[in-house]
Amino acid sequence: xxxxxxxxxxxxxxxxxxxxxxxxxxxxxxxxxxxxxxxxxxxxxxxxxxxxxxxxxxxxxxxxxxxxxxxxxxxxxxxxxxxxxxxxxxxxxxxxxxxxxxxxxxxxxxxxx
Amino acid sequence: xxxxxxxxxxxxxxxxxxxxxxxxxxxxxxxxxxxxxxxxxxxxxxxxxxxxxxxxxxxxxxxxxxxxxxxxxxxxxxxxxxxxxxxxxxxxxxxxxxxxxxxxxxxxxxxxxx
Numbered sequence: 655x656x657x658x659x660x661x662x663x664x665x666x667x668x669x670x671x672x673x674x675x676x677x678x679x680x681x682x683x684x685x686x687x688x689x690x691x692x693x694x695x696x697x698x699x700x701x702x703x704x705x706x707x708x709x710x711x712x713x714x715x716x717x718x719x720x721x722x723x724x725x726x727x728x729x730x731x732x733x734x735x736x737x738x739x740x741x742x743x744x745x746x747x748x749x750x751x752x753x754x755x756x757x758x759x760x761x762x763x764x765x766x767x
Numbered sequence: 768x769x770x771x772x773x774x775x776x777x778x779x780x781x782x783x784x785x786x787x788x789x790x791x792x793x794x795x796x797x798x799x800x801x802x803x804x805x806x807x808x809x810x811x812x813x814x815x816x817x818x819x820x821x822x823x824x825x826x827x828x829x830x831x832x833x834x835x836x837x838x839x840x841x842x843x844x845x846x847x848x849x850x851x852x853x854x855x856x857x858x859x860x861x862x863x864x865x866x867x868x869x870x871x872x873x874x875x876x877x878x879x880x881x
Contacts, residue, residue, distance in 0.1 A: 696857070696871065699870070753861070756813075756869060758803075758811035760809075
């Protein structure tokens with residue numbers, strides 16, 4: 655079966671701009687989580703959506719937002735980009751219960767200049 | 768707040784050496800435990816998981832982990848590492864305490880010298 659697809663794979667943006675990242679989960683998965691990965695910080699949890707509702711949220715500023723559509727696809731938006739937002743953004747999909755594993759996409763590498 | 772700690776941030780081993788990566792979590796209720804691996808240039812993938820039953824679980828590529836409930840630990844082990852094990856390893860915990868949560872540790876970068 656098809657895996658988790660994230661688009662685009664690479665992005666270069668300027669400070670102050672906004673960006674939208676997309677994630678298509680595995681068919682049948684209703685949970686989509688977003689993570690920010692940076693060297694030294696590991697995987698920082700951004701938020702999780704389940705059946706179009708944000709179920710969990712990490713400790714990121716309001717500039718980071720997301721949404722999930724009825725087909726479980728999810729988008730993440732970052733407004734007013736800062737240099738420190740440069741990172742690999744990972745999306746993970748799962749059935750959304752505690753005893754299931756998460757499947758990760760390849761990530762979107764965002765560079766803010 | 769619930770958290771996952773991985774004590775070793777960087778580990779360097781020679782081939783054939785034994786590996787043990789520590790993982791501790793802070794949560795008093797029922798947990799499900801995972802180890803994920805990220806090889807250079809690749810996406811995160813599941814190495815092994817524990818839901819219930821035998822606390823010693825075996826995963827892919829000769830890895831195993833032991834759940835010790837009294838120590839809130841889920842350490843990853845491999846008797847003899849190979850150069851191809853060079854990767855970043857993440858411990859994760861999932862809980863359902865009112866709301867579903869999936870928490871990752873900060874990761875351990877393993878470098879195996881040929």
